[in-house]
Structure formats: C-alpha cells, structure tokens
Amino acid sequence: MTCVLSGKPVFKTQIQNSFVPASRLVDSDLNPNALNAKYAVRGRIPIRAEELRAQLAQDPSSVPFDKIINANIGNPQQLDQKPLTFYRQVLSLLEYPELMDNKAVVDTFPKDLVERAKKMLESIGSVGAYSHSQGVPYLRESVANFISKRDGYKSSPDDIFLTAGASSAVSYLLNLLSLGPQTGFLIPIPQYPLYTASLALNNSTALPYFLNESDDWSIDASSIAKIVQDAKAQGVEARCLVLINPGNPTGAILKPETIADLLAVAAEHGLVVIADEVYQENVFKGEFVSVKKVLSQLKELDRSGKFDKVQLASLHSTSKGVSGECGQRGGYMELVGFEESVRAQLLKLASISLCPPVAGQALVELMINPPTEGQESYELYKKETQAISDALRERSSKLYEAFNTMEGVSCQQPEGAMYLFPSLTLSEKVYAEAAKLGMEPDEYYCAQLLENTGICTVPGSGFGQVEGTWHIRTTFLAPGTAWIEDWKTFHEKFVKQHK
Ligand SMILES: Cc1ncc(COP(=O)(O)O)c(C=O)c1O
Structure with missing residues (x-):
C-alpha cells in the first residue's frame, strides 16, 4: 500500500490493510528469572519517595516535610558530599587534554596533578576510546602495586580486572559460576540485595547463612560447613561463599x-x-584486613598446600570510601588461585561488555594512589578527605545513639561501611495495620516514616533477617542532624499510636 501523510505519499510498502495487531508483551511473556529478581534499595519505598518528591515540588503544603532525605542508598554525592577536587581536576584534564596547552589553566592546577594527568594520558590514550577489556594495563599495574603494599603480599597486574563498579564484577562471577538451581551460593543474611537479585537472574540457589546480631553480626564458620552439607543432601552443590x-x-x-x-x-x-x-576505607572501629591478606598468611603458615587451591575474587569500588563517585562506575576485581582457562572465560565475559568506563578506570588509579605529602595537591586532598571521614564518623555515632534512645529499637555499634541496621520491636497493632496494606511490618514502619518525615529508608525484609525479627536499614550520609531529631519525634508518635 502507499502510505499518505497530510495528503502526501510518504512511502510504498507491502503492509496488508487486513492484519490484526498483536498485543503488547505482559509479564507472563517475560523471562521469569528477571521477574523473580528483587532489589529493595530502589524498591517500593524509594519509588514512593520519588512520587512524594514530585508532589512536594508541585504543592509543598500537601506534605508534612520540606524535603526528601534519601537514607535508602549509599550514594554520597546525591546528598551533600562534594567530589574531591583532586579527582575532578585530573579527570577534567583527561577528558579535555587541550586544557594542558593553555598556560593560564595549567597555572591554576597543582603541578603534580598536571604531571599525573599527562602520565595517565600517555598510557590511556583517549578516555573516549575502548580500552583493553580487562582494563588499561598501566592502571592494572597500579592496582596490583596498591594491593601488594596494602597486604604485604605480591599481587600481579595479570590478576586484576578493572570493572564498572563492583556490581559488574559480581555479575561476571555469578554468570560464570551459576549452573542453575543445583548450584548454591552462600550469602550472608542480612545481605546487600545485589546478590539475591543476581542469583535470581541466573536461576541459581541462595544458601543463606545468618549473621549473629547479638555478637556484632559475627559469622560462625562451623554453621557454614553445616549448610554446605545440608545443601548437598538436598542435591544443591555449594559453589561459592560471599x-x-x-x-x-x-x-x-x-x-x-x-x-x-x-x-x-x-x-x-x-x-x-x-x-x-x-567499604574497606569506611572503618570507624577496629581494623579492616583483606581476605587476600589472610589467605596469603594461611598459605605461608601452612606449607602443606591446604590453601593453595582456594579461589578468591576480591572486589573494590570508587563508589564508597571517601570517593563516593558512584556515577563514574569505577572498580576492580583481583583473582587469586583460578585456573587460567577460568580466568580466560571471565575475560571473555568482560569483553562482551567491551570495557569498563575508562574515566572510571582512571578514578580507580586516583583512589588507590592519592597525592602524597610534599606534593602540591596533597594539603587540599587531605583536608577534604579528612572532613568527609569525620562527618561520616560523627553522623554514624549520632544516629546510633539516637536509635538506642528510641523505645523498642536496638542497634549494634557501627564499625564500618555507611549503614546502620537497627532492630525494631513492633506491636500487634503494627502487624495488623501492615497486613491491611499488604505490607511486612517493617515496610509499614518505613512507609509511615517516609509519609510523615520525608526520610526514605529500606525495610530489613529487603536484605533478609531472622524470621520474626524486623529491621530498618538507613545510611548516615544525609547532612546535618535535624532529620535524626525528626525521626525520634516520629518514632515516639508511632509507638503511641500503635500501642
Ligand atoms: C556491599 C556492596 N557491594 C557492591 C556494591 C555495588 O557498588 P558499585 O557497583 O557502585 O561499585 C554496593 C553498593 O552499595 C554494596 O553495598
């Protein structure tokens, strides 16, 4: 037929006038593994928060708060955290190298920083070009040096994969290791839901191991061995420990x-x-020791070779620490103990995505190799990173103290990362109100908290918890402490109303 628009023939086609249009896809047409995947960090409560944000912009008097506080996700720069000047100055030169031909510009930047950018560009080329799928060799070497220095045990650039955040490393590993429902992955409960979501996508089985809340969320290794044996009896081969x-x-x-x-x-x-x-840089209490370091020590202590075949993939990211560069998608994975052929398969998976973002790779190098004392960019870098660490530490303890004054709330003292996971004792009335709305009791609490204060959190049920217990996960990234006071006031009212 000839297609005519506004009286003019546009093109001639073979379309028949008589065909009946097929319907659109519905959920039952979709990959059930994708349908099964859940990711609470951006789930029902955060979606409602976005609706409220739009409502607030349209009609500020329609809600009892003046802003949404995103305490649902570890995304520091979404809140008040400023990017580190050092990172962004180097990145600006990498993105637009011509700036380095402009004396006026060069004179405003610390000298060491310009030198750094030049050196990086020599090995990277253009950040607009695909790099090697495993990452720029020079940057991998830098990561290997960082790990060797951090742990006191040698790391090799051949074992380093630069990745688009830690998430893409998890996805490569789980894609490669999943053989279907008979493959089991031991994951901590509570866990970051990337793991359960990725297992659902791969139709593999999560083997939950519970962290002991009353003992600082510790892990009992003997319980893991028992889970492995029990899974085997059910026909599930435990494959991986997260x-x-x-x-x-x-x-x-x-x-x-x-x-x-x-x-x-x-x-x-x-x-x-x-x-x-x-979260290796986000430490408030105690000390972070990498799994790679402990494995290397065990290999040294036990010369019988018991630990030589352990296969370890360690992940790091530019999204956390004091960098908070979540949107740049930088990260790395170090592989230890894998057969060459398995590593080659991981490289193949990485190569299907061509390469991690090159600017993100550059950020990894800046994160692990910051300016050193005596360099011109050092003082400002130190001041900015110190201020971020201090603010995180202060807010974490303020929030922790606030939780422990709230009726029916108890919280473990934060040691690291960016989150608190207090437990809530909820009344029968809360259970009944939640059931009426088709919610879990902790989801109901989060929903009420959001509607009354604008504070967006995530219910513990999104992370997994011991049956019959209820939690809430919050970050302590939001600026100021007024929102913590609002939370306390809300909680008091909530408890009274639900007695
Ligand atoms: C434990 C953990 N792993 C991995 C990630 C993913 O981080 P990214 O992909 O931004 O590096 C996150 C993000 O919050 C996390 O909390």
Whole structure:
C-alpha cells in the first residue's frame, strides 16, 4: 500500500490493510528469572519517595516535610558530599587534554596533578576510546602495586580486572559460576540485595547463612560447613561463599581469625570466595584486613598446600570510601588461585561488555594512589578527605545513639561501611495495620516514616533477617542532624499510636 501523510505519499510498502495487531508483551511473556529478581534499595519505598518528591515540588503544603532525605542508598554525592577536587581536576584534564596547552589553566592546577594527568594520558590514550577489556594495563599495574603494599603480599597486574563498579564484577562471577538451581551460593543474611537479585537472574540457589546480631553480626564458620552439607543432601552443590566486609547493611567488620576459619571451610569444600570489600576505607572501629591478606598468611603458615587451591575474587569500588563517585562506575576485581582457562572465560565475559568506563578506570588509579605529602595537591586532598571521614564518623555515632534512645529499637555499634541496621520491636497493632496494606511490618514502619518525615529508608525484609525479627536499614550520609531529631519525634508518635 502507499502510505499518505497530510495528503502526501510518504512511502510504498507491502503492509496488508487486513492484519490484526498483536498485543503488547505482559509479564507472563517475560523471562521469569528477571521477574523473580528483587532489589529493595530502589524498591517500593524509594519509588514512593520519588512520587512524594514530585508532589512536594508541585504543592509543598500537601506534605508534612520540606524535603526528601534519601537514607535508602549509599550514594554520597546525591546528598551533600562534594567530589574531591583532586579527582575532578585530573579527570577534567583527561577528558579535555587541550586544557594542558593553555598556560593560564595549567597555572591554576597543582603541578603534580598536571604531571599525573599527562602520565595517565600517555598510557590511556583517549578516555573516549575502548580500552583493553580487562582494563588499561598501566592502571592494572597500579592496582596490583596498591594491593601488594596494602597486604604485604605480591599481587600481579595479570590478576586484576578493572570493572564498572563492583556490581559488574559480581555479575561476571555469578554468570560464570551459576549452573542453575543445583548450584548454591552462600550469602550472608542480612545481605546487600545485589546478590539475591543476581542469583535470581541466573536461576541459581541462595544458601543463606545468618549473621549473629547479638555478637556484632559475627559469622560462625562451623554453621557454614553445616549448610554446605545440608545443601548437598538436598542435591544443591555449594559453589561459592560471599563475604561482605565491612558489611552492608550491618556495618560490621570481620576479624582475621573469622576470615581464616571461613577460608578453611572454603578450602575443604572447594568454595569460590567472593570478598566484597567495597567499604574497606569506611572503618570507624577496629581494623579492616583483606581476605587476600589472610589467605596469603594461611598459605605461608601452612606449607602443606591446604590453601593453595582456594579461589578468591576480591572486589573494590570508587563508589564508597571517601570517593563516593558512584556515577563514574569505577572498580576492580583481583583473582587469586583460578585456573587460567577460568580466568580466560571471565575475560571473555568482560569483553562482551567491551570495557569498563575508562574515566572510571582512571578514578580507580586516583583512589588507590592519592597525592602524597610534599606534593602540591596533597594539603587540599587531605583536608577534604579528612572532613568527609569525620562527618561520616560523627553522623554514624549520632544516629546510633539516637536509635538506642528510641523505645523498642536496638542497634549494634557501627564499625564500618555507611549503614546502620537497627532492630525494631513492633506491636500487634503494627502487624495488623501492615497486613491491611499488604505490607511486612517493617515496610509499614518505613512507609509511615517516609509519609510523615520525608526520610526514605529500606525495610530489613529487603536484605533478609531472622524470621520474626524486623529491621530498618538507613545510611548516615544525609547532612546535618535535624532529620535524626525528626525521626525520634516520629518514632515516639508511632509507638503511641500503635500501642
Ligand atoms: C556491599 C556492596 N557491594 C557492591 C556494591 C555495588 O557498588 P558499585 O557497583 O557502585 O561499585 C554496593 C553498593 O552499595 C554494596 O553495598
């Protein structure tokens, strides 16, 4: 037929006038694994927060607060955290190298920083070009040096994969290791829901191991061994042990002796260890010791070779720490102990996505290799990073103290990361009101908190929790402390209304 628009023929086609249009896709036409995947951090409560934000902009008098406080996600620059000047100055030169031909511009930047940008550009080329899928070799070498220095054990650039945040590393690993429902992944409960969501996408089985809340969210290695055996009896082969250290959402830090016990279980049962260490710089109490370091120590201590076959993938990211560069998608994965052919398959997966964002790769280098004392950019860098660390520490303890004054709320002292995960004792009335709305009791609490104060959090049910217990996960990134006072006032009212 000839198609005519406004009286003019546009084109001639073979379309028949008589065909009946097919319907649109509905959920039942979609990949059930995708439908099963849940991600509470951007779930029902945060979606409602966005509706309220729009409502607030349209009609400020329609809600009892003047802004939405996003305490639902560890996204520092969405709140008041400013990007570090050093990072952005180097990045600006990498993005637009011609700036370095302009003396006036060069004179406004610290000399060491301009030199750094020049050196990086020599190895990177243009940040607008695809890089090697494993990452720019020079930057991988820098990551390997950082790890060697951090742990006191050698790391090789061949074992480093630069990644688009830690999330893409998790996705490569789970895509490669999942063989379907008979493959089990040991994940902590509560956990960061990237893991359950990625397992759902891969139709693999989560084998939850519970963190012990009353003992600073510790892990009992013998319980892991038992889960492995029980799963085997049910026909599920445990394949992988996920450790999140420092923990999200718990904020707990694993002790080296616990890591050693867990590595012994991994060695005995052939579990690939994924060490999600994206919060390694966010430490308030105690010390972060990497899984790679403990594994290296065990290999040194036990010369029988028991630990030589342990396969470890350690992850880090530019999204957390004091960088907070979540949107730049920088990160790395270090592989230890994998067969060459398995590593080649991971490289193939990375190459399907071509390469991680090159500016994000550059940021990894800046994060792990900051200015040193004596360099012109050092003082400002130190001042800015110190201010961020101090603010996080202060807010974490203010919030922790506030929770422990609230009726029916108890909270473990934060050791690291960006979150608190207090437990809530909720009344029968809360259970009944929640049930009427088709919500879990902790989701109902979060919904009420949001509607009354604008504070957006995530219910513990989105992270997993011991049955019959209720929690709420909040970040302590929001500026100021007025919102903490608002929360206290809300809580008092909520408790009274639900007695
Ligand atoms: C424990 C943990 N792992 C991984 C990620 C993913 O971070 P990204 O992909 O931004 O590096 C997050 C983000 O909040 C996290 O909390």
